[in-house]
Amino acid sequence: MFGPFERAVAGRYLRARKGERFVSVIAIFSLVGIALGVATLIIVMSVMNGFKADLMGRILGLNGDLSLFGVARTIGDYDDLAATVRQVPGVVTATPLIEGQALLNSGSYNAGGMVRGMSMQGLRDLHEVSDSLVAGSLDKFVGNDAIIIGVTLAERAGLSVGSKITLISPNGAATPFGTMPRIRAYHVVGIFDAGMNDYNVGYVFLPLAAAQIYFEMPAQVTQIQVMTRDPTNVRPVRQAIEQAVVGDPRVRVLDWTQSNNAFFGAVQVEQNVLFLILTLIVLVAAFNVISSLIMMVKDKTGDIAVLRTIGATRGAIMRIFLMCGASVGVTGTAIGTAIGIVFCLNIELIRQFLQSLTGTNLFNPEIYYLERLPAKLVWPQVFEVIGMALVLSLLATLYPSWRAARTDPVEALRHE
Structure with missing residues (x-):
């Protein structure tokens, strides 16, 4: 889909030269925003999964999956x-x-x-x-x-x-x-x-x-x-x-879905709401990708006109800027995924380190029921977060890339 020509030009545009630092800084902030959004989503979802699984295991482990009560x-x-x-x-x-x-x-x-x-x-x-x-x-x-x-x-x-x-x-x-x-x-x-x-x-x-x-x-x-x-x-x-x-x-039978369903249902609703709220972080970062690409297109109007006059098609121009935006999204998603997974695998050590550093109890068992901070990575959910971030990043590149492809080389070179 992307030929050597498109990859070479996109790589050149991503490496900022003198006088183009501002566009590069915006792209870096977009990358950081996507990385933080993906990492936050993975961490929060994993903590909620761990909290639910640990809580469910301990409650059911002590109270049983179902009970027979005397009428x-x-x-x-x-x-x-x-x-x-x-x-x-x-x-x-x-x-x-x-x-x-x-x-x-x-x-x-x-x-x-x-x-x-x-x-x-x-x-x-x-x-x-x-x-x-x-x-x-x-x-x-x-x-x-x-x-x-x-x-x-x-x-x-x-x-x-x-x-x-x-x-x-x-x-x-x-x-x-x-x-x-x-x-x-x-x-x-x-x-x-x-x-x-x-x-x-x-x-x-x-x-x-x-x-x-x-x-x-x-x-x-x-x-x-x-x-x-x-x-x-x-x-x-x-x-x-x-x-x-x-x-x-003499007896009636009651299972945990009847006795504790409201409690676990509330945890599930909280998890879904947090997912929607934290998705907005990735969405904001995607808007930053749009703004950085629009500024790049404005800055490269002359280059686009020259490329068109030497034979580059509108499709090639669109693919060049698609690659520029997608590179930011893919890199940010990869970095955020790595940060999120490493954080989840060491979350209890991190909590203990922060507690010793600040001298405060960050996870009071009297409030949160459990005595340690749980985290459970659910890989389908991780892949769902990755896919969502990549799709949002790709969608963010479509309009600026389309604008770049629609640039008229005659109008662009008239004022050069």
Whole structure:
């Protein structure tokens, strides 16, 4: 498409000579603008992808892909029901558990928290907790006074393995003097770091038998938590479970798309809006390409007239300026892509460096849920950004190149 003649002339025009520096500076700013726009798009989209994937993995990892809840608050004969659910294709684990709220007390520390009671095997299957123990051992998760807590709760309450923490529930026994809260002390046998501040500070785990005693639910649980092979395709599994327990009026089935869909939907909308807003950066840079090419065409009017008189066609003139503009777009896109990918691959190191340099917390886990800055490169999305930048850059060159091709050599040379 581009012959040696067009490439030679375009290369000569891109190398600014004395008296032509201003046009070259505008072209450089256009290149920098495209590079920054592409890099920003790749970085922001990757951070949003990482945030969504990490958040989804941790929320589903701790809460399950779907759950069976008791219509009358509790479920009896839960072992048989869990065994039935495990037979459903696509189900990995089905864990009976008790979940309830309590006040967590240790010395002067008091805070509300969520108490979960589950078997040792159930806790082993909950990899977000069992694989993230920073102290203690799951082997001691037995008896009626064992408890596993989060690392943030341990730090704030000054607890370690072997320490005592007291659970206080307002739903106690009724007496002539009113309802007496249930109070029970437990020994810390393990400390976990789930990577999410809300879970590290607000969730504690008891053995299932101990939770049944504390919440006064003998031989009962509040739900059966189910993990599936593919959380993104959970609806067919939910429908299969509903068919398997269709004759059991005690339970209702709820998957994560029903319980957390609004939250993940908000994250997706935010990602789409950011993409549209940041695309404007590339669009502004494309307008700079238009302005620099128009100025180049004005500056090279005499050269264009000479080229036309010695036999250059309108198509050749158009291709010359197309190459000039496309070179800026392609180079800027390539530089921006390289910057964006390198930044994403080292984003946590960069964050820690900036934090140490400024002395401020740039990613507060209490606000952003996660304790590190995630980034996930989705290559189809990266190629989409590259394609969009190249298309905008190419479109920006069409009008100035067309104007250059329409130059009348007679009118252009009349005033020379």
